[in-house]
Amino acid sequence: MGNYEEYQQQLFAEFLRLCDVIDQCARILTQQSPPPVIPGLGGAAAENTEEYVRNLSIDAAKKKDVVWETYTLLGQLHGYGSNVPEAIVQARAKLATVVVHVDDVLGKFDTADQGLSDWEGAGALGVKARLSDLKTFVGNQTTYVAYLDGVLEEYEKLVRTGEANAEELAKNITTALTDAKENRRTAKVEFVLKMFDGVTGTAEAVHSKDPLAVINGLRAIVGAIQERQKVMEATDPERIMDVFRPLVREARDNLAAAGDRLANHFTDLLEDMAKENTKAFFKDAKLNLDILSPGFKSAEFRLKDAADWDDFARAVDKLPKTGGPETQPLGPIAKRLEADRAA
Amino acid sequence: MGSGFTVDLSGLAAAGKALTEGGADAAGNAGSVHACRTNIEFTDGCTLDELLQGAAAQLPLRKLETTIATLADSVERRQKHLADELDYAGTALLNIRTMYARADGQDD
Numbered sequence A: 001m002g003n004y005e006e007y008q009q010q011l012f013a014e015f016l017r018l019c020d021v022i023d024q025c026a027r028i029l030t031q032q033s034p035p036p037v038i039p040g041l042g043g044a045a046a047e048n049t050e051e052y053v054r055n056l057s058i059d060a061a062k063k064k065d066v067v068w069e070t071y072t073l074l075g076q077l078h079g080y081g082s083n084v085p086e087a088i089v090q091a092r093a094k095l096a097t098v099v100v101h102v103d104d105v106l107g108k109f110d111t112a113d114q115g116l117s118d119w120e121g122a123g124a125l126g127v128k129a130r131l132s133d134l135k136t137f138v139g140n141q142t143t144y145v146a147y148l149d150g151v152l153e154e155y156e157k158l159v160r161t162g163e164a165n166a167e168e169l170a171k172n173i174t175t176a177l178t179d180a181k182e183n184r185r186t187a188k189v190e191f192v193l194k195m196f197d198g199v200t201g202t203a204e205a206v207h208s209k210d211p212l213a214v215i216n217g218l219r220a221i222v223g224a225i226q227e228r229q230k231v232m233e234a235t236d237p238e239r240i241m242d243v244f245r246p247l248v249r250e251a252r253d254n255l256a257a258a259g260d261r262l263a264n265h266f267t268d269l270l271e272d273m274a275k276e277n278t279k280a281f282f283k284d285a286k287l288n289l290d291i292l293s294p295g296f297k298s299a300e301f302r303l304k305d306a307a308d309w310d311d312f313a314r315a316v317d318k319l320p321k322t323g324g325p326e327t328q329p330l331g332p333i334a335k336r337l338e339a340d341r342a343a
Numbered sequence B: 001m002g003s004g005f006t007v008d009l010s011g012l013a014a015a016g017k018a019l020t021e022g023g024a025d026a027a028g029n030a031g032s033v034h035a036c037r038t039n040i041e042f043t044d045g046c047t048l049d050e051l052l053q054g055a056a057a058q059l060p061l062r063k064l065e066t067t068i069a070t071l072a073d074s075v076e077r078r079q080k081h082l083a084d085e086l087d088y089a090g091t092a093l094l095n096i097r098t099m100y101a102r103a104d105g106q107d108d
Helices: A003-029 A050-077 A084-115 A122-183 A211-222 A237-265 A267-277 A309-316 A332-342 B010-039 B048-052 B062-103
Strands: A187-196 A225-234
Touching: A003 A050, A003 A122, A050 A122, A050 A237, A084 A122, A084 B010, A084 B062, A122 A187, A122 A211, A122 A225, A122 A237, A122 A267, A122 B010, A122 B062, A187 A237, A211 A237, A225 A237, A237 A267, A237 B062, A267 B062, B010 B062, B048 B062
Parallel strands: none
Antiparallel strands: A187 A225
């Protein structure tokens, strides 16, 4: 638990204390309790007059509202209670292993292309075209993995900055309110808030295939962190809140704007990813096709005159996935070819 | 029908084997993407799956978090699809090779 949570607890404790003061004043004024001995005040009996108690209650009520507003405003800044930065580091480490191994997959494509290089005919062209589509799919997937890694990196940066701002605001508002209350003097605090100043992304940047351009593009969209000096100076807690409220809004809105810029950048890309994913590479292999049917081009059953790829794709599922032809009796095609050979 | 009938099917066999191995590599990558996805946590302790099911909260970074959840989910689905397709392609080519071999009267 960081300092932010401690400041929030401090504010909440002060809120409860002020509620208690108001409650005690109310009991005194309605004569529900013995003559007043209010903790922290003590002193002469003249101070414990009805007028004094009433003013004390009104003062406590105003401060209570200020403290409660401060407490809830800080809660709007950011969600806490999880280990987001550490979790993102772990997630990116897992993703890094994908980047390392993608070349293994592409290498297998190269081996397959070499193996199929002598294969000619309509079927061969169909197969090679489909493999080319799948290779493009792998390339796009590599880009999408780079995007995921890049956006996780930016997200971690946004969360850390948001948390830093929240802590800075929490520290300084509690200091200012404490000074105004206890020392009854003008409270002045100076601190720094971190803001992002990025630009809205373009469609071209989204579809870049260069991983470095991808990452640089995301950083530009979020923007560099600018440090802005802030000052809160006032005696009255309500005046302090008049300065504090817009600061909280500014920090929250800036963080939300940076996050939304990054999110909007991906709208088209997410759609592209889903559409390519539904593009069928092989059709349904459960379709039945009688390999012995008259339409099957058995006479031209050679590498150079392969039948249509879809017919092959259907036909292959009729074959066992293990076991060689030597365990099977000769089929009609082979038998016919045997007869031709003998002729 | 005369000479030149026996054709060299070793290229088809090599291609089929390579694609099947590529499928295994892609499946390994899919496991890594899944591990990445399960590690991702969001600012209010929400998990990725909870966000995809529509967890609502008025946090500054919620829109970006929803995008991240969708992006990670899509990357994982695509990776699994790739592994499945490569595995099927490899098996299909090996079976085609077998089919050619039978038709060609080859014993191997």
